[in-house]
Amino acid sequence: MDTQSLQAFLAVADSGSFSRAAEQLHLTQPAVSKRIASLEALTRARLFDRIGRRVSLTEAGRLLLPRARQILVMVDDSRRALSNLSDEVSGELTLATSHHIGLHRLPPVLGSYVKRYPEVRLDLRFLDSEQAYQGVLDGDIEVALVTLSAHPDPQLRATRVWVDDMTFVAAPEHPLARESRVTLATLCEHDALLPGPLTFTRQLILERLARHGLAPRVGQSTNYLETLKMMATAGLGWSLLPDPMVERDIASQRLVRLALEEPAIQRPLGYLVHRDRTLSNAARSLLECLDQEAVANPASP
The missing domain is CATH 1.10.10.10 (Winged helix-like DNA-binding domain superfamily/Winged helix DNA-binding domain)
Incomplete structure (x- = not known):
């Protein structure tokens, strides 16, 4: 055929x-x-x-x-297996990354990788974590760097590289910003700015609230965290965002960290590969770089 x-x-x-x-x-x-x-x-x-x-x-x-x-996966798999008979790190690597990881986590790793392996042709795709997850399952993507699902498909190997501590934030003029103590129940009385309904990040928030029998009052929803941050600074509601992403905004008083007495919500970030796929030398070399990053990263528990 x-x-x-x-x-x-x-x-x-x-x-x-x-x-x-x-x-x-x-x-x-x-x-x-x-x-x-x-x-x-x-x-x-x-x-x-x-x-x-x-x-x-x-x-x-x-x-x-x-x-x-x-x-097509079998044909590509056979092609890679034959190519891997040599130790040369070259050819095309189809890599998907979420926008947040691509902007805030990946650049140092990728910069070092392309300098070390200049013969690799990167097909870099910016996708929502859920789309990238499905792309690995379908065989369209060799490696994906994403927010990891709490319940990954058994066909996939998921490896944590980074951990985001998530921070509840709002604009300084928001009513919650003036509270000395904020409970989850109080949060749910105000509009929330959250990622889309099917995202892994939103599931983390919903699961935390559900443990207390609560549900958020969602005012706006988008999968782009930068857009959520912009809407939070505009006073449209509270949001839950990665701590490193909002440090400058908190320092410049564009955002306020809300005084919740809750343990931090942590979001695992890492890579996905298909267990049944023969990885190219280019992909294996990238995973080695990412494994080294995980060991060197003090934020990873």
Whole structure:
């Protein structure tokens, strides 16, 4: 089975569009259509229904989808295994990182890595942790640097590298900022600025509140922590943010650390790889750098 046709099939299935798939694969739309037609002729089945501008998988397409992913992962795995026979650290490394890690944690590690291994071509993708998590499961991403789930999929190997101590903050003019003691129950009387409902970070907050039979009153929600910080400084509500991220804002009195008598909520950050995937030399070398960072990082318990 032609792997290029399978790549086109997955691109159309994931994007829901022949034109977006063509952009993703750096092909013309007729070239993508030709590859899909070739695959449909080979499988003797129609894989997509095209109704107006809408493209959706047929029953045959849905049946092929997980198998197509497995075939491409196996091909890539074999390619990497053969390449790893040499000790050369080169080739492409598909690395996903959350925006927070990419901005605040990764630069020193990545800077050292690219100097040491200049022959590696990095395909660096900024994704929400949950998207990166799924990308590793699907085989699209070799290594992901993310907020770690409390209940990781058993197919994944999750390794902690850093720990974020999270801080409850609000603007100086916020009513909670004037309180000498703030309880979780008091927090829930005011609007919260929190990450999206499906994020691992939000789950940490919800679990802490749920232990006390509480739920937050969510005023605004976004997956970008920098945006949450901006809204908190504007006085739109309280938020829970990584301590290093808000130190300067607290020092400049743009934010206030709320006086909660609760143990700090800690957010584990680290890397994910698929247990069944043969890692490239480039990926293994990066993991060595990250393991050294974990040992050297005093914040990691």
